[in-house]
Amino acid sequence: MAIGGVGAGGGAGSVEGQQGRSVLVTGGAGFIGTHTVLRLLEKGYAVTAVDNFHNSVPEALDRVRHIVGPALSARLQFIFGDLTIKDDLEKVFAAKRYDAVIHFAGLKAVAESVAHPEMYNRNNIVGTVNLYDVMKKHGCNKLVFSSSATVYGQPEKVPCVEDSPLKALNPYGRTKLYLEEMLRDYQHANPEWRTILLRYFNPIGAHQSGDIGEDPKGVPNNLLPYIQQVAVGRRPELNVYGHDYRTRDGTAVRDYIHVVDLADGHIAALEKLFATPDIGCVAYNLGTGRGTTVLEMVSAFEKAYGKKIPVKMCPRRPGDSEQVYASTAKAEQELGWRAKYGIEEMCRDQWNWARKNPYGYCGDAAENKD
Ligand code: NAD
Numbered sequence: 001m002a003i004g005g006v007g008a009g010g011g012a013g014s015v016e017g018q019q020g021r022s023v024l025v026t027g028g029a030g031f032i033g034t035h036t037v038l039r040l041l042e043k044g045y046a047v048t049a050v051d052n053f054h055n056s057v058p059e060a061l062d063r064v065r066h067i068v069g070p071a072l073s074a075r076l077q078f079i080f081g082d083l084t085i086k087d088d089l090e091k092v093f094a095a096k097r098y099d100a101v102i103h104f105a106g107l108k109a110v111a112e113s114v115a116h117p118e119m120y121n122r123n124n125i126v127g128t129v130n131l132y133d134v135m136k137k138h139g140c141n142k143l144v145f146s147s148s149a150t151v152y153g154q155p156e157k158v159p160c161v162e163d164s165p166l167k168a169l170n171p172y173g174r175t176k177l178y179l180e181e182m183l184r185d186y187q188h189a190n191p192e193w194r195t196i197l198l199r200y201f202n203p204i205g206a207h208q209s210g211d212i213g214e215d216p217k218g219v220p221n222n223l224l225p226y227i228q229q230v231a232v233g234r235r236p237e238l239n240v241y242g243h244d245y246r247t248r249d250g251t252a253v254r255d256y257i258h259v260v261d262l263a264d265g266h267i268a269a270l271e272k273l274f275a276t277p278d279i280g281c282v283a284y285n286l287g288t289g290r291g292t293t294v295l296e297m298v299s300a301f302e303k304a305y306g307k308k309i310p311v312k313m314c315p316r317r318p319g320d321s322e323q324v325y326a327s328t329a330k331a332e333q334e335l336g337w338r339a340k341y342g343i344e345e346m347c348r349d350q351w352n353w354a355r356k357n358p359y360g361y362c363g364d365a366a367e368n369k370d
C-alpha cells in the first residue's frame with residue numbers, strides 16, 4: 001500500500017463551504033468516483049480516495065487534480081489500497097479521521113459476474129464487510145453506498161419507486177441486493193449509524209472539460225461506451241439488442257443520467273446525512289425520471305457527433321428488461337436534488353470526452369487491444 005498526493009490542508013481557493021469536513025471515497029479513481037471527488041473538492045470537502053486500480057488508472061485522479069487546480073487538489077489525498085485486505089483499510093483509517101464515507105469500490109460487469117460469481121462475492125461483499133468493520137472500529141458511522149437500479153430486477157411497474165419489490169437477476173445484482181439488506185441490518189443493530197443507499201439508473205456522459213470520463217477495459221457492455229467506440233472508429237457498428245419490445249420504436253427504454261448530476265446526488269446525500277441524526281438506512285433513486293429508447297439515444301448521439309452511427313438490429317440480450325426508469329420524487333423531496341441535464345447534454349459531453357480521448361486515459365491503441 002502506498003500513500004500519494006498531499007494531505008488535506010487548508011488554503012483552498014473559492015470553495016462553497018464544508019471546509020474541515022473530510023470524506024473517504026472508495027473506488028475514487030473510477031468513472032463515478034472521479035466525478036464525485038471533483039465535485040466534493042469544488043464544494044470544499046477534504047477528500048481521501050482509496051482504490052486498487054482494478055478497473056481504473058492513476059491518470060484519472062491526476063486529471064481531476066488538473067481540472068480543480070493546485071489549491072483544491074491540495075485537499076485531495078490518494079491511498080492505494082484494496083478493500084478486501086483489511087490491513088489496507090486499517091492504514092487508510094489510521095491516516096486520518098473521516099466524517100463520512102462514499103463507497104463506490106466494487107465490480108460491476110454483469111456477464112463477468114455470471115462467469116465468476118465468487119470474484120463478485122469476494123470483492124463486493126467482503127470489501128464492504130471490511131469497510132463496515134473498520135469504520136465502526138474508528139467511530140465513523142456515516143455511509144453513502146452505491147447501489148443500482150439492478151435491484152428492481154425486471155420491474156413489473158415503472159417508474160420504479162423505492163419501495164417496489166426488489167429482485168436480483170444475476171450475481172452482480174445479488175451482491176447489491178445483499179449489501180443493501182446487510183447495511184439495513186447493521187443500521188438496525190447500531191441505530192446511531194446513518195446510511196444512504198443510492199440506486200443509480202444509467203450513468204453516462206462525462207465532465208464538461210472532456211478530461212475525465214468512462215474508460216472501460218475490453219469490449220464495452222454498456223450502450224454509450226459502445227456507441228462512443230463506434231464513433232471513434234474502434235468498432236464498426238452498434239449491435240442494437242432487441243427491436244420487438246412494446247415501446248415507441250421497439251427498442252428498450254432506460255433512464256440515462258449525466259454522471260455530473262449523479263455526482264451532485266452524492267453531495268446532496270452527504271448533506272442529508274450530516275443534517276439528519278435519525279435518518280437510519282434509506283434508499284433513494286438517482287435518475288431523471290425520463291425513459292429513452294436505444295434508437296433515441298443513437299439519434300441524440302449522432303446529433304452531437306455530426307455523423308451517422310451504423311447500427312445492426314439483433315435479437316434481445318438475455319436478461320434485459322423492456323423498460324426501466326426512476327421515480328425521482330423521493331430524492332427531490334427529501335434530498336432536494338434533481339437531475340439538471342438532458343440526453344442532449346449527456347451526448348455532447350460523452351462525445352467531447354471521446355473526441356479528446358479516443359483510446360481513454362492511456363491514449364494508445366496498442367494498450368487498448370481487446
Ligand atoms: P468503476 O469500475 O469505474 O469504479 C469502481 C472503482 O472501484 C474502480 O476504480 C476500481 O478499481 C475500484 N475497486 C474495485 N474493487 C476494489 C477494491 N476491492 N479495493 C479498492 N478499489 C476497488 O465503476 P463505476 O461505474 O464508477 O461504479 C461505481 C459503483 O457504482 C460500483 O459499485 C457500481 O457497482 C455502482 N454502479 C455503477 C453503475 C454504472 O452503470 N456505472 C450503475 C449502478 C451502480
Ligand code: UFG
Nearest residue numbers: 148149150200201202221222223226239240241252317320
Ligand atoms: N444495448 C445495445 N447494444 C449494446 C449495449 C447495450 O443495444 O452494445 C442496449 C441494451 O440491450 C439495453 C440498453 O442498451 O436495452 C441499455 O444497456 P446497458 O448495458 O447500457 O444498461 P443496462 O440498463 O442493461 O444495465 C446497466 C448496468 C447494470 C445496472 C443497470 C442499472 O450494466 O449493471 O444499468 O444501473 F444494473
